[in-house]
Amino acid sequence: MSILEMQxxxxxxxxLAEQESEQQRAKQELRALLRxxxxxxxxxxxxxxxxxxELGAPDHLTGHRYAVRGILLVVSNxxxxxxxxxxLYPQLAAEFxxxxxxxERAIRHLVEITWARGSxxxxxxxxxxxxxxxxxxxxxxxxxxxxxxxxxxxxxxxx
Numbered sequence: 720m721s722i723l724e725m726q727x728x729x730x731x732x733x734x735l736a737e738q739e740s741e742q743q744r745a746k747q748e749l750r751a752l753l754r755x756x757x758x759x760x761x762x763x764x765x766x767x768x769x770x771x772x773e774l775g776a777p778d779h780l781t782g783h784r785y786a787v788r789g790i791l792l793v794v795s796n797x798x799x800x801x802x803x804x805x806x807l808y809p810q811l812a813a814e815f816x817x818x819x820x821x822x823e824r825a826i827r828h829l830v831e832i833t834w835a836r837g838s839x840x841x842x843x844x845x846x847x848x849x850x851x852x853x854x855x856x857x858x859x860x861x862x863x864x865x866x867x868x869x870x871x872x873x874x875x876x877x878x
Contacts, residue, residue: 726752761877763794766870770845775837782829785811785822786863793867794874800867803860826859845869 729752733745767790768778776783789807793799799807808819815822834842834856846857846865857865 761874763791763870763874766873767791767794767866770866770869771833773838773841774833774845775841776829776833777836780825780829780832782825782827785815786826786829788814789822789826790863790867790870793863794870800860800864803863807863823859826862830856830859830862 726749729745729749733742733749736742736745764787767787771778771783771786776786789799789811792807792810799810804819804823808822811822812819846861849857849861849865
């Protein structure tokens with residue numbers, strides 16, 4: 720029996736219950752089912768970190784922190800994706816008390832290391848035919864945009 724069927728059955732028992740005790744049991748069962756199998760929310764930061772982990776991005780690099788925060792900003796506001804150089808990097812630089820050039824370089828280094836040492840299967844899974852051996856590693860913008868799109872689609876699916 721599926722989770723949905725169990726929830727519907729409990730709801731039907733609640734609607735058809737004639738006695739107070741039957742209603743209380745049905746309510747408790749329905750509450751338990753909803754707590755256990757209710758709608759799940761997706762934490763975007765956890766999703767981003769999981770994707771970077773699967774790709775093989777080392778989390779000890781400074782660019783990892785910048786990439787996570789940058790992808791979160793893009794997920795919340797698409798405007799940053801259209802203006803990475805003069806929007807996203809300065810925003811990250813202000814948050815982390817550094818320069819936009821250092822943010823850009825740190826993220827580029829993260830992408831380089833991830834592409835050189837990371838999982839080829841995960842790269843193909845997340846980036847598919849958008850990157851190839853002939854083209855090499857993705858740009859910072861491509862990297863951020865692709866992961867942001869994956870996180871957005873997961874959030875939409877979880878909702």
